[in-house]
Amino acid sequence: MLDLRRRTMAETARLCWSEARPSVQIVFLLRFAVGAVSTAQLQQAPWRTLLGMAAWWCAVSCAYLLNGVTDVREDRANGSRRPIARGDLPVRTAGAVTALLAGAALTLGVLAGNGVLGWVAGFLLLGCAYSAPPVRAKQSSVRCAIVVFGLGATSYAAGVAAAGSGWSATGVVFGCVMAAWMALVGSVVKDLGDAGGDAAGGRRTVAVVHGMAAARALAAAGAVLVGVAGPVAAALWAPLALVGTVPLAAGAVWVVARVVRDTRRASADRQQRRDAYRAFMVTQYTANLVALGVLAAA
Structure with missing residues (x-):
């Protein structure tokens, strides 16, 4: 029974990771890393930068998993093969993991210090504004462009903050x-x-x-x-x-x-x-x- 639960949890984690678009997750981490190395000097404790990057990965995964949860109708109409659209990942399960990722992102943001929490919170709000009511920026090209610019800019800014130095x-x-x-x-x-x-x-x-x-x-x-x-x-x-x-x-x-x-x-x-x-x-x-x-x- 325990082995079955472990396999189920591992499979759920894999499906959520796939739904949150690995190629997008990686490029957001690249933005964070570029922000960190663009500073005049790195801070004395590099582990804080790594904590900040972990927080950012959780925030990005949360935002894009939420997008999958709210995009079921559109994804199925477009013939998407992502896990939720093809029925392999229940929407309720993905929603629960989204909440867990948000909590993990905020917790890691606190531990990273240097103002990382503020950028994490801002990114999560932008991710919510992109996909969920009442803003649902994805519904309009103008609103979408504004929110997407914010998602990119906060990624570089979070890297700067995690490195402990100014722009x-x-x-x-x-x-x-x-x-x-x-x-x-x-x-x-x-x-x-x-x-x-x-x-x-x-x-x-x-x-x-x-x-x-x-x-x-x-x-x-x-x-x-x-x-x-x-x-x-x-x-x-x-x-x-x-x-x-x-x-x-x-x-x-x-x-x-x-x-x-x-x-x-x-x-x-x-x-x-x-x-x-x-x-x-x-x-x-x-x-x-x-x-x-x-x-x-x-």
Whole structure:
């Protein structure tokens, strides 16, 4: 009986981890790590930074598991294969784990000290605002972009706080540019493959209200704006951040190319329409990894 319970708990943990999107969890931890190494110097007790990172992982997992709990209708309409949508993870179980993760994030935030708790609480509130009533920012492209920018910015800020030192110009510029990449590009291209399910769920995104052509144009414009403005801002105010923002220029070209190719297809399926989102994800991974390596070496 005990072995059965352990296997059940392990399987539930695995399903929750999968529902909370491992690729997203990792990139949020990368943002946190970049924020930590962007400071002038690390604090005397690095274990506090590790506690802060653990708190951040719990907060991110909580936010994205909550998103899965509230997105069942849309995910099933879009043919998602995540655990809740396919019926392998009960909504009630996922909701209970969401609450546990929130409690763990706040507790670890207290233990990390240096103001990490405030950023953790802010992130959890933003995650709730994204998915749950009364805000439900995911219902609107504008509200979504605002909340997504906050989710990105708080991730870099939490890393700075956990390291026990103040912001540097490099951290400010790079954090803001990458948060803008999330808000102006990621929050738009993610809807290109999910417009059908979003409409079924009552969302009023640009893709649903104004059509796919308008959403593609907005995604391309956002990519060009951040891809150009990011390196320029780094060159003017934080040269060390330039090496991290240069990948955005290449990524912007990649995203635009994917969007244009999708436009020319007579009938692109959902996976093809998600090509621009994959380009967005690879770009932000590359930018954060390069920045992490350079800042850690510096």
